[in-house]
Amino acid sequence: MQIVKPAEQVDMARNKRLLNRYRFIEYETLRILAAWLPATARMETKLAMGRFLWEEAQHVQHLYQRLREVQTPAFRPPDDPALETLMAEAINAPDERSLLAGLFRVIKPALRDAYRWHSGQTFANPDAPTLYALKHILLDEDEHVAWAEAEFARQPQGDWERYIAALLAHCGGVTGDETRSEQPAQPAARIPFRAPMTAARDKRFTILEQHWGDAAARQPTDEAARRLDEFENYSQEMLAAETVALIIYLSPAMPWDFVYDSARHCYDETRHCLLGIEWLRQHELDYTSVPQNTRIYAWRSQYDPATQYCLLTRGNEAHAFPHRRRSLLQYEAAGDQLSAQYVSYDMADERQHVAFGTKWLPQLMAQNNIDMPVEQFIEDTVDLWRREYLSRELPLHSEREAAS
Ligand SMILES: [Fe+2]
Numbered sequence: 001m002q003i004v005k006p007a008e009q010v011d012m013a014r015n016k017r018l019l020n021r022y023r024f025i026e027y028e029t030l031r032i033l034a035a036w037l038p039a040t041a042r043m044e045t046k047l048a049m050g051r052f053l054w055e056e057a058q059h060v061q062h063l064y065q066r067l068r069e070v071q072t073p074a075f076r077p078p079d080d081p082a083l084e085t086l087m088a089e090a091i092n093a094p095d096e097r098s099l100l101a102g103l104f105r106v107i108k109p110a111l112r113d114a115y116r117w118h119s120g121q122t123f124a125n126p127d128a129p130t131l132y133a134l135k136h137i138l139l140d141e142d143e144h145v146a147w148a149e150a151e152f153a154r155q156p157q158g159d160w161e162r163y164i165a166a167l168l169a170h171c172g173g174v175t176g177d178e179t180r181s182e183q184p185a186q187p188a189a190r191i192p193f194r195a196p197m198t199a200a201r202d203k204r205f206t207i208l209e210q211h212w213g214d215a216a217a218r219q220p221t222d223e224a225a226r227r228l229d230e231f232e233n234y235s236q237e238m239l240a241a242e243t244v245a246l247i248i249y250l251s252p253a254m255p256w257d258f259v260y261d262s263a264r265h266c267y268d269e270t271r272h273c274l275l276g277i278e279w280l281r282q283h284e285l286d287y288t289s290v291p292q293n294t295r296i297y298a299w300r301s302q303y304d305p306a307t308q309y310c311l312l313t314r315g316n317e318a319h320a321f322p323h324r325r326r327s328l329l330q331y332e333a334a335g336d337q338l339s340a341q342y343v344s345y346d347m348a349d350e351r352q353h354v355a356f357g358t359k360w361l362p363q364l365m366a367q368n369n370i371d372m373p374v375e376q377f378i379e380d381t382v383d384l385w386r387r388e389y390l391s392r393e394l395p396l397h398s399e400r401e402a403a404s
């Protein structure tokens with residue numbers, strides 16, 4: 001009887017172990033990007049992070065779809081405390097540039113190399129679904145690594161990046177199979193992460209620390225002013241992305257499908273923000289001259305994640321359609337195809353967001369120990385939205401307490 005010794009180094013048991021490690025790293029990266037989105041100041045970086053976190057969600061989805069075919073439950077911890085330490089520590093960066101250098105200049109290149117190696121070492125035909133997943137994930141990872149190389153070309157490796165590299169070495173690299181080094185000491189620069197209750201903006205922007213309200217309340221005087229108001233408003237939709245990002249971070253026990261939908265929701269809002277920025281640029285207007293009303297984020301952040309989600313999806317998003325439909329008619333009548341297209345795509349996204357709200361509120365309420373009928377909760381929260389947002393008051397409870 002002839003026995004053929006396979007040349008492949010990744011057998012099925014090793015495959016599962018590795019896929020669990022990759023899934024864990026991708027998922028934690030998504031969570032860290034969400035956590036840091038409001039805390040990151042530079043607008044261009046925020047826009048990039050919105051896309052990255054959605055692409056990480058695609059990677060988790062690819063890996064999840066393969067993992068559920070080979071193990072139950074599909075989501076499992078990596079069973080390696082050193083790897084868990086790496087991803088638990090990666091969030092405690094001193095600043096946004098260090099954070100992204102740690103994730104994109106240390107962890108990601110190692111992950112990309114592991115995916116390449118793995119692709120050459122698994123049983124090609126029997127494990128073809130894994131190869132398909134890795135091939136598509138690699139398209140993004142190559143782009144992410146190239147982004148970081150360009151973005152941080154002039155930034156020397158700092159203490160934080162060295163620390164992340166040492167933690168990666170301590171867990172035997174992405175695969176866990178390399179020689180493990182000693183656990184490094186925490187650097188002095190480390191700052192324990194805390195959920196951001198305010199939204200950061202870079203110095204180019206002025207901050208509108210005042211009450212805002214909706215478009216009807218602002219009452220632009222004519223159609224040109226109304227159109228400008230609409231796209232200036234789009235250029236502030238980072239605020240919605242930041243709220244969704246915070247909800248993702250504050251809801252680690254929600255099911256994967258929720259995180260997947262919310263990553264898309266968050267990415268969409270960064271795209272709506274970019275759509276406003278691009279519209280202003282196309283009209284030779286400076287988007288940085290539009291004051292950013294970060295008070296909206298600070299106001300929403302005071303509430304539990306279920307209330308924040310309800311304020312956004314059932315307050316703002318569900319109530320935006322009459323205004324948008326009127327805009328669409330106005331732009332079409334004026335032959336303004338650019339504005340009409342932008343609003344049409346926005347409305348398609350927003351219909352999804354309202355549907356996400358309907359789908360996930362019951363579970364998010366349960367997670368936050370809110371025990372009442374869902375319809376009652378929505379009614380109460382929309383009332384709250386009317387009182388505090390539509391009224392243009394956006395009360396901050398800390399200010400109220402300080403005053404009393
Ligand atoms: Fe939006």
Ligand SMILES: [Fe+2]
Pocket residue numbers: 240269317349350353
């Ligand atoms: Fe939305």
